Amino acid sequence: MTGPDVPPSFTLAYVPGVTPTKWVRIWNERSPDVPLVLVQVSAADAAATARDRAADAVLLRLPIDRTGLHAIPLYTETTVVVVPKDHVAAAADELSTDDIADDIVLHPLDDTLDWERPPGRPAISRPATTADAIQLVAAGIGLLVVPQSLARLHHRKDLTYRPLADAPESRVALSWPEDETTDLTEQLIGIIRGRTVNSTRGPAPTPAPAKPAADTRKPAPRTPRRPTPKTGKRGKPRRRA
Structure with a gap:
């Protein structure tokens, strides 16, 4: 949660049985300066937790009353x-x-x-x-x-x-208030969906240095060398018989 004079953080609530451990690890690697705070909530209170903004996002099970909420289905449980x-x-x-x-x-x-x-x-x-x-x-x-x-x-x-x-079957979804899709929410969505750091919604990759253009000019034709007369041992021209 954020506010005046409050360091940035992100609160993720989750229902029993859902294990966000992998996503938390990736978040900590990519945003070590923004703590991801985990809060467990009951299944009955999960939708209200998102709707009342008691957490920035909630991992819950569908179906729920989606009034005022986004809900992205993530996976289906056996x-x-x-x-x-x-x-x-x-x-x-x-x-x-x-x-x-x-x-x-x-x-x-x-x-x-x-x-x-x-x-x-x-x-x-x-x-x-x-x-x-x-x-x-x-x-x-x-x-x-x-x-x-x-x-x-x-x-x-x-x-x-x-x-x-x-x-x-039970479907696990990520839910948050409709009018509060923040950059941090987008970051969490990207992590859960498996986007890499260099994906289109992640930080822009550093462009590689441009290679110098290849020289396409043709070399100038070489002037043929004139043959030199054969010489004797001391370098003088041989006389004709």
């Missing part, structure tokens, strides 16, 4: 179902929603998957967070469908996960 290791579903390499139709499937309040109808049988109540739902799965109360990054974030030795083939 959707998985988290199960106890001794559950019958753990024996499969991949599952479908039909495979878990008879199971209780937990649907936490911070779920960001865009379900038309969640799979399985609903629990009596919805857990407040994904972390709470993980605890219930470990207790054998139900299964949980989440983006793979969240399954990794909440890894436990007694749980495992399998891809869920026909489930909605």
Whole structure:
């Protein structure tokens, strides 16, 4: 964030499971004088964090209410179902929603998957967070469908996960206020999209020194040399017989 008498910095908020480590490293290499401040926010608060300008930009999961916000989709996550290791579903390499139709499937309040109808049988109540739902799965109360990054974030030795083939997928996006696309925001977008320092939106490369023009003139014709008479041992012309 910037302002009068405040050194320039950039605040990047991110939701659980998203790991901006690589982008932070590149930012620090290119702009060591502008700190990139990381702030973790809940999925439920992510869009409001961008809209209220509590951060310069936010890495969040779609869908969101985009009113007043830019949102650039970055990548799509695999959707998985988290199960106890001794559950019958753990024996499969991949599952479908039909495979878990008879199971209780937990649907936490911070779920960001865009379900038309969640799979399985609903629990009596919805857990407040994904972390709470993980605890219930470990207790054998139900299964949980989440983006793979969240399954990794909440890894436990007694749980495992399998891809869920026909489930909605989570898309991670970079979001910021519509009227505040600053140079630092453009710089972050370039880093995330893999632009190099010398790309068109990065610093202009230093031009190489011009090579001297090649001399295209033809050399002047050489005057043929006149033959010299043959001489004897002492250099005098030989007499004719």
